[in-house]
Each structure stands twice: as C-alpha cells, then as structure tokens.
Amino acid sequence: MPFEFDPSRRRLLKTGASGAALAALTSLPGIGIAHAQAVKPLSFQLSWIKSIQYGGYFAGIENGSFKKYGVEPTFVSGGPNMDPVANVASGQSQIGDRPIGSIIVAKEKGIPVKVIGNVFQKSPYSVLSLAKTPIKTPKDLKGKTVAVSTSGKPLLLNLIIDAGLKPDDVNIVPSAPDPAALVSGQIDGYCGYVTNQGVMLKTRGVDIYAMNAQEFGLPETTGTIYGREDFLVANKDLVVAFLKGAVEAWRWSLANPEPTTKLMVEKYGAPGLNYQAQLTEIVESKPYIEAGAGSAKGMLALDMPLYQDIIDVYRKVGMVKTAMTAKELCDPSYIEAALAGLKS
Known part of the structure; x- marks a missing residue:
C-alpha cells in the first residue's frame, strides 16, 4: 500500500513531542521497556515503504513488546522496485508481509512459503x-x-x-x-x-x-504474514515469540493512534509522511484489522475457510492451476500458539 508523500509537510523529531509519545507508549499496563535479557534477531521484509500501515510493528519496537518475548526484529523497507517474496524465499529476511495474492502466486510457482498470520482480516x-x-x-x-x-x-x-x-x-x-x-x-x-x-x-x-x-465476492487479506517453510519449522519458538509481541503491539497501536502516528512521522517512517493522512489511515484501518477472525479468534488470527475462498477465486481467474488448499497455503499453529500464550 503506497503512502502519502508530502515533502512540504515533513515533520522533524522534536524532543517534547517524542517524549510525550514515548511516555504514552510505555504507560499501557503490562507493556513497557523490557528488562535487559537475551534477545534473538529476526529480519522482517515489509511489502512497502515504512509508513503507518506498519505502525503496530514499530510501536512494538518502541514500547518493548518484542523484547518482552526475547525477539529483536529488524523491519526491512519494501517498495515498488523490489520483490519482497523473493527476498524472503532467498533467506535475506526470515519472514515478511504481502497482500495474499502475491503469496498465492509464489506458492503456485513452487516457492516454499507459508502464511502464519494476518493483519488486515478484511481487505480495504x-x-x-x-x-x-x-x-x-x-x-x-x-x-x-x-x-x-x-x-x-x-x-x-x-x-x-x-x-x-x-x-x-x-x-x-x-x-x-x-x-x-x-x-x-x-x-x-x-x-x-x-x-x-x-x-x-x-x-x-x-x-x-x-x-x-x-x-x-472478491475476498482478500493484506498485511499477510508469511515465511519460508524450513525456517518456520526450525524456529517455531522464535516465530511464536515474534507473533506474541506483534499481537500486543498491534492491540496497543489501534487503541492509541495518535502516538503511533507520531512515531511513524517523526522517527520510523519514510521522510515526508503527511501526519493527518497517516493518522486518518490508521483510524480507518481499525475495522478492517479487527474484522472476522481478528475479533472472533484474536489479533492476527487466520480464518482458514476465508483463505480457501480466496484460493478458489484465484483459481477461477486462472492465477491458480494446481489443487492448492488453504491447509497447504497456511499454518495457523503459530498464531494459535501465540494467542494461547498471551491468555495464559
């Protein structure tokens, strides 16, 4: 999803504003800057340039949600002149996000990737x-x-x-x-x-x-989280830990759109982001993120019947010619373990 680029309205990081945003980020009960502990790195390939569509992830860096579970993710910027799925498939990054169509097409070509979570349960x-x-x-x-x-x-x-x-x-x-x-x-x-x-x-x-x-009649998901199958199998604990942090971070981000927007415009996002456009985007994204499985099962959950419907549509339009199933495309065990761990 491209972002609003407006150099004339670029906002520079100001000590007072960033301090207020950080204070807000660390004020949520149960979420704060984690105590020093051993953390494992994880590279996440973004589908697009860093902007508010990834606000939850960057809020998780700022407030310690990921470190809380022993993960230190690096979010690699995407863009129009690269193939994010190829970067994950080649091992340059371990996991990433894409609209589901790109992942289905990659899977159809024999690229060994698996869907493990999803941000936008209903596509905008x-x-x-x-x-x-x-x-x-x-x-x-x-x-x-x-x-x-x-x-x-x-x-x-x-x-x-x-x-x-x-x-x-x-x-x-x-x-x-x-x-x-x-x-x-x-x-x-x-x-x-x-x-x-x-x-x-x-x-x-x-x-x-x-x-x-x-x-x-055109179901789709976006912000769909996927990884290379061999990495996922060999690193399940790390992946589940990442998803735990991501769930907490996204929950907080949607409940606190203003400080999340400040972080993206002033610190983490690409230069020139329009503050009002970014704020409007995260507010308007909330119902799409919380739709369907997002409310019925939990943030980032997978709706397997929905994914089968999506595959069937792609088969209907000729983009899938194999007998691909939702079970072959997705593995819900990672996000299920993460959500169960957050409840315990």
Missing part, C-alpha cells in the same frame, strides 16, 4: 470513484475507464464477468501509485486501498465513493 481493496459520479456496483463499471495494477487486473476482470459484463465493456488501464488521474478526469475508477489511496484523496479534499471488492 476497493474501486474508488468520485462521489459525484460513483461506481457503486460492478454493473456500474460498464463504459468506464478504470485503472488497476497488473496483479489486480485478473480480479477486476472477475468482478466484471460476475456482473454479467464483457471484459471489453470496461476500458482497463495501468494504475500509478497516486490516484490523481481520478481527480483530473482521466479515469473514472481507481483500484486501490480505501485506507491508503482513498485517504490520499480525502486529505486533498476530494469526495470519493469506495466500492469494496470483498463485498462483491
């Missing part, structure tokens, strides 16, 4: 349009020009076909990270995240309508 992936000319249902796509990424194009085509339309009923064009073309009138719809590109538009004063793809 949507077809964004201007409120004055909204695209409210897939049928409304007829005759429209819609921008979509290469990886998202098969899913958009599935929406089109399921609506009883033909692919050539919609003018599909490549998307850019910034949805500005929607405002200029070059396109009628933009496939992206309402919590990200949608927030970009809202903070620019643009009224939008978001047609959530999952609500029209």
Whole structure:
C-alpha cells in the first residue's frame, strides 16, 4: 500500500513531542521497556515503504513488546522496485508481509512459503470513484475507464464477468501509485486501498465513493504474514515469540493512534509522511484489522475457510492451476500458539 508523500509537510523529531509519545507508549499496563535479557534477531521484509500501515510493528519496537518475548526484529523497507517474496524465499529476511495474492502466486510457482498470520482480516481493496459520479456496483463499471495494477487486473476482470459484463465493456488501464488521474478526469475508477489511496484523496479534499471488492465476492487479506517453510519449522519458538509481541503491539497501536502516528512521522517512517493522512489511515484501518477472525479468534488470527475462498477465486481467474488448499497455503499453529500464550 503506497503512502502519502508530502515533502512540504515533513515533520522533524522534536524532543517534547517524542517524549510525550514515548511516555504514552510505555504507560499501557503490562507493556513497557523490557528488562535487559537475551534477545534473538529476526529480519522482517515489509511489502512497502515504512509508513503507518506498519505502525503496530514499530510501536512494538518502541514500547518493548518484542523484547518482552526475547525477539529483536529488524523491519526491512519494501517498495515498488523490489520483490519482497523473493527476498524472503532467498533467506535475506526470515519472514515478511504481502497482500495474499502475491503469496498465492509464489506458492503456485513452487516457492516454499507459508502464511502464519494476518493483519488486515478484511481487505480495504476497493474501486474508488468520485462521489459525484460513483461506481457503486460492478454493473456500474460498464463504459468506464478504470485503472488497476497488473496483479489486480485478473480480479477486476472477475468482478466484471460476475456482473454479467464483457471484459471489453470496461476500458482497463495501468494504475500509478497516486490516484490523481481520478481527480483530473482521466479515469473514472481507481483500484486501490480505501485506507491508503482513498485517504490520499480525502486529505486533498476530494469526495470519493469506495466500492469494496470483498463485498462483491472478491475476498482478500493484506498485511499477510508469511515465511519460508524450513525456517518456520526450525524456529517455531522464535516465530511464536515474534507473533506474541506483534499481537500486543498491534492491540496497543489501534487503541492509541495518535502516538503511533507520531512515531511513524517523526522517527520510523519514510521522510515526508503527511501526519493527518497517516493518522486518518490508521483510524480507518481499525475495522478492517479487527474484522472476522481478528475479533472472533484474536489479533492476527487466520480464518482458514476465508483463505480457501480466496484460493478458489484465484483459481477461477486462472492465477491458480494446481489443487492448492488453504491447509497447504497456511499454518495457523503459530498464531494459535501465540494467542494461547498471551491468555495464559
């Protein structure tokens, strides 16, 4: 998920503000800077550039949630010009996060990765349009020009076909990270995240309508945590410890969006993050993170039937040709052990 980049509003780290944020971070009962103890390093490959979509992880560094369980993670920045899954598959990082589609495609190609947790239980992936000319249902796509990424194009085509339309009923064009073309009138719809590109538009004063793809039969997860299978098996205790820290950190982060945003804008995030956009993004992300298994089972939990539904959709659009199952794609034992350990 790309972030809002605004050099003119870059905020520098100020002693008073950062002190207040740190005080807030360490005030949560049961979470604070951990006592000195032996910790094990772990490299986590981010899918995108460091921004508020990873706020929970960086709050966990700041407040000691990870050290509490003996883990010292390093979060490696991603971006548009790299393949995060390849970095994990090659061992440059041990685990990482991606939208589920990229992981399914990698698994389909024989790359030995396994899903072990998930941040966004419901995907904020949507077809964004201007409120004055909204695209409210897939049928409304007829005759429209819609921008979509290469990886998202098969899913958009599935929406089109399921609506009883033909692919050539919609003018599909490549998307850019910034949805500005929607405002200029070059396109009628933009496939992206309402919590990200949608927030970009809202903070620019643009009224939008978001047609959530999952609500029209395209289930997806994002912020999906995965690792190489051999590493996961050989290091289960370390991985479970990381997930314990991540669960605590994300719980705190969602309950405390302002100090989390300060940390990302002033300390951990990429230069030029827009404070208001980042704050809006984490607030609007909360219901997507806490949806489904996130509330029924616990933060970062895996919903196996949901993953089977996702695989079935990818098979339907031709992106999966093997007999892949949710059990082959996911191993819920790691997050289940982490959540059970937090309850005990």
